[in-house]
Amino acid sequence: xxxxxxxxxxxxLAMGALVTPEIAQAAGQMAAGSAQGLDWSLAFADxxxxxxxxxxxxxxxTCPQGLAGSLYRNGPGRFRRPGGSATHWFDGDGLMRAxxxxxxxxxxxxxxxxxxxxxxxxxxxxxxxxxFGTAPGPGAVIGTNDDVNAxxxxxxxxxxDLWALWEAGSxxxxxxxxxxxxxxxxxxxxxxxxxxxxHPRAEPDGDIWSLGVLGDRAVVWRLGRDGTLLSAEVIDxxxxxxxxxxxxxERRLVIVLQPMIQDHPGLPYIDGFAWxxxxxxxxxxxxxxxxxxxxxxxxxxxxxxxxxxxxxERDGTIRFDACVSEDASFATRGARELLKGVWTPAPPPxxxxxxxxxxxxxxxxxxPVVGEFPRNDPALSGWPRTLTIHATADNGGPLxxxxxxxxxxxxxxxxFDFGPAHMVEETVFTPRPGGAGExxxxxxxxxxxxxxxxxxxxxxxxxxxxxxxLCTWRAPLALPVSLxxxxxxx
Numbered sequence: 153x154x155x156x157x158x159x160x161x162x163x164x165l166a167m168g169a170l171v172t173p174e175i176a177q178a179a180g181q182m183a184a185g186s187a188q189g190l191d192w193s194l195a196f197a198d199x200x201x202x203x204x205x206x207x208x209x210x211x212x213x214t215c216p217q218g219l220a221g222s223l224y225r226n227g228p229g230r231f232r233r234p235g236g237s238a239t240h241w242f243d244g245d246g247l248m249r250a251x252x253x254x255x256x257x258x259x260x261x262x263x264x265x266x267x268x269x270x271x272x273x274x275x276x277x278x279x280x281x282x283x284f285g286t287a288p289g290p291g292a293v294i295g296t297n298d299d300v301n302a303x304x305x306x307x308x309x310x311x312x313d314l315w316a317l318w319e320a321g322s323x324x325x326x327x328x329x330x331x332x333x334x335x336x337x338x339x340x341x342x343x344x345x346x347x348x349x350x351h352p353r354a355e356p357d358g359d360i361w362s363l364g365v366l367g368d369r370a371v372v373w374r375l376g377r378d379g380t381l382l383s384a385e386v387i388d389x390x391x392x393x394x395x396x397x398x399x400x401x402e403r404r405l406v407i408v409l410q411p412m413i414q415d416h417p418g419l420p421y422i423d424g425f426a427w428x429x430x431x432x433x434x435x436x437x438x439x440x441x442x443x444x445x446x447x448x449x450x451x452x453x454x455x456x457x458x459x460x461x462x463x464x465e466r467d468g469t470i471r472f473d474a475c476v477s478e479d480a481s482f483a484t485r486g487a488r489e490l491l492k493g494v495w496t497p498a499p500p501p502x503x504x505x506x507x508x509x510x511x512x513x514x515x516x517x518x519x520p521v522v523g524e525f526p527r528n529d530p531a532l533s534g535w536p537r538t539l540t541i542h543a544t545a546d547n548g549g550p551l552x553x554x555x556x557x558x559x560x561x562x563x564x565x566x567x568f569d570f571g572p573a574h575m576v577e578e579t580v581f582t583p584r585p586g587g588a589g590e591x592x593x594x595x596x597x598x599x600x601x602x603x604x605x606x607x608x609x610x611x612x613x614x615x616x617x618x619x620x621x622l623c624t625w626r627a628p629l630a631l632p633v634s635l636x637x638x639x640x641x642x
Contacts, residue, residue, distance in 0.1 A: 190602040192549050193493045195575045195633040198230045199247060203262035208251075208609065208625035215256040215623045216594060216611060218585045221641040222328070223251040223596050223609070225577070226307045226316055227634030229264060231491055235278030240285025240420070241487040245270045246304035246316055246324070248331050249634060251598070251609050254642070258609055258625040265303040265316045265324055266333035272299075282419040285488055296345040297321040298336050300419075305350035306636035308360075310379045317350040319365075319396060320421065328640070339373065339381045346371055350636065351397040353405075353461070355534055361400055361440070363407070367392040367414055372405070372443055385443050390434050394425050394480070399462040399472045402534040403441070406462045406472060406508075409434040411453045412480045427480045429453040435506070435514060437470065449514035455480045456501070460526040460540050461533045468510035473540050473560070475501040475524045476516070495550045500524075503542060503558055521558055521565055522546075525578035525636070529590050539591055541579050541614070544569075551633065555579045555597050557617055566617040573603040575633050581614055582639045591615055594622070600633050607631045 228244025231237055238244055246265035251258055264270060269281040272293065280289030281300050294300060301321030308315040308323065315323035315337060322345055325334040338344045347364035354360045358377030363370050368389045374382045393409035400406060411431035418424045432450040439445035454476045462472035478499065489496060503523030507515045523542040538561050543552035546569065553574055556567035570576060576599045583593040591614040601608050607630050610621040 190573055192495070192575065192602060194602055194605060194630055195551070195600045196231070196241065196490055197630070197632060198232050198244075199262065199631060200230070202264060203260065203629060203631070205252075205259050205261045206627060206629070208258040208260055208627045210257065211608075211624050211626050213611075213621060213623035215253065215258075216584075216613075219582070219594055219611065220253055220255075221582065221639055222253070223580060223598075223637055223639045224307045224309065224314055224328070225249040225251070225598065225634040225637035226265075226304060227632065227636070228302070228304045229262070229632050231279075233273060233276075233278050235276060236280065236289050237491075238279045238283065238286045239488055239491060240283065240422075241490050242304070243279070243283035243286040243302060243420075244304060244632070245273075246302050246318075247632065247634070248307065248314065248316060248326055249598075249631060249637075250328075250331060251596075260607065260609075260627045260631075261331060262631055263326075263331035265326065267301055267303050267324060268299050269302055283421065285420045285422050285484075287420050287423075294419075297347065298345045301336075304635075307638050308352060309638050309640050313379075315379075317348065317352075319350045320347045321345060323348055337379075339375075340384060343371065343384055348373060349395070349397070351458070353398070353400040353533065354530065355400075355402070356531055361405065363395065363398055365389070365395045367417070370395075370407075372438075387438070387443050390436060390448060391431075393434075394422075394483075397456075397458050399459045400440075400534055401462045401464045401470060403439065403464065404462075404470070405436075405438045405440060406459075406470065407436040407438070408456065408459060408474070409436060410455050410480075412455060412483075422483055425480075425484075427455075427484075429479065435508065437508065447512070449508050449512065451506070451514045451516050454478070454516065455483075457483075458524065458526055461528050461537070463532075463534060463536045465536065470508040472506055473526050474504050474506055474516075475526055475542070476504045476518065477501045490550055500545060503540065505560055519558065519563070521556070522552075523556075523558070524552060527579060527581060529581055529583070529593075531583065532590060537590060541581055541591075541595060543576055543578060545576075550575070552576045555595065555612070555617060557591065557614065566615075568612065568617050568620055570599060573601060574608075575600040575602065577634050578636055579612075580637050580639050582641060585641075596639060597621075598634070598637075600630055601626070605630050 229247025303316035352362035392414035460473035554569035
């Protein structure tokens with residue numbers, strides 16, 4: 153942990169402006185973590201090779217009866233090579249993890265996605281392939297989007313397969329059994345290598361929607377539950393915005409076009425965008441049955457990576473949650489600093505509710521809750537709901553240290569904070585067999601335990617988060633922190 157950098161940053165702030173309560177608290181928490189010997193850079197360290205199936209030790213509690221299956225998670229796993237390294241967190245080699253829960257016990261497997269990018273960088277013994285925030289190096293060969301596809305953001309279970317997802321290239325197919333890579337998925341020959349977002353939206357009946365954004369145009373993908381392509385239509389967008397995620401109701405797609413605008417194409421990808429806070433955030437609502445039927449709403453500028461599932465009320469009002477920031481500085485600067493071992497305190501994203509009225513008005517209501525990685529009960533995707541699952545933190549270090557559910561009807565949160573020793577990843581919900589009602593089931597929350605230098609998996613009762621984990625397992629190794637995942641019940 154670079155404490156000198158922190159102290160210098162805080163000194164400069166104190167001289168030039170008021171130190172905000174958030175930054176003062178972060179400084180205290182970071183100093184406390186350092187005093188405890190915690191090294192948060194462990195969460196961004198390289199894994200040099202695949203991790204074979206390894207039993208995890210149960211350190212507390214008992215696995216709930218009825219909980220069985222596999223939690224698959226994807227995220228960057230290796231950033232550095234002798235001849236040159238990635239310079240952005242989002243550009244590490246894709247690493248698929250599988251937490252298997254069987255008979256009340258758990259095991260962990262991790263395997264790198266065998267991409268053209270990883271093969272080229274391994275052969276060069278340097279990260280020469282460009283990416284989201286890493287510039288091309290000597291000898292980089294770029295023929296299609298999939299030559300730079302790291303397959304490192306998310307995972308979509310598809311029968312006996314997994315699709316490792318990026319956001320500017322094709323899905324990469326892997327075996328759900330042994331995590332071996334089967335190759336790039338071409339959904340239609342004339343649309344080979346087209347973008348397919350890392351955050352598709354699945355309807356309760358199984359149909360899957362995704363986008364492939366190319367400047368001010370996008371492919372709207374619609375798939376069946378088995379991955380069969382049902383349709384692919386190109387639409388025009390009001391602007392060339394950075395789109396990482398979108399939302400959907402039962403009948404409509406909801407695309408948030410924030411004022412992070414692509415000024416020019418180029419590599420690295422994010423350097424072609426400019427933050428334009430004087431422009432509005434535009435929200436494009438499209439009818440799923442007629443992509444030409446659309447409406448645009450406007451809100452003051454904000455930045456968000458992730459959105460919750462949207463729903464429509466009886467009068468046509470659309471609501472959805474978002475984790476909003478004042479600007480795009482984490483994407484452009486913060487995620488680069490993390491790989492250097494530097495964290496600059498900054499206001500964290502806030503959980504917010506966006507309302508689109510039938511009359512054309514839009515409203516954004518920020519809550520006082522720190523929130524990121526919003527999830528919900530998948531049985532209610534596109535339908536009215538009350539609760540949001542999310543990661544949370546006290547801003548005492550990079551990323552997140554806890555998890556919570558937030559009730560939009562009451563404004564209350566049910567949260568658990570692990571403290572600075574844990575880097576908590578996205579939480580995934582799985583229903584209890586025979587359960588009924590929203591969030592009748594469990595939350596699966598992996599973390600990197602900095603004190604134990606180990607990856608852990610925690611199970612919570614989704615309706616009683618503040619009570620703490622029902623069960624915790626610990627692996628005999630620490631994997632880099634991951635981004636997104638999905639659970640498949642056995």
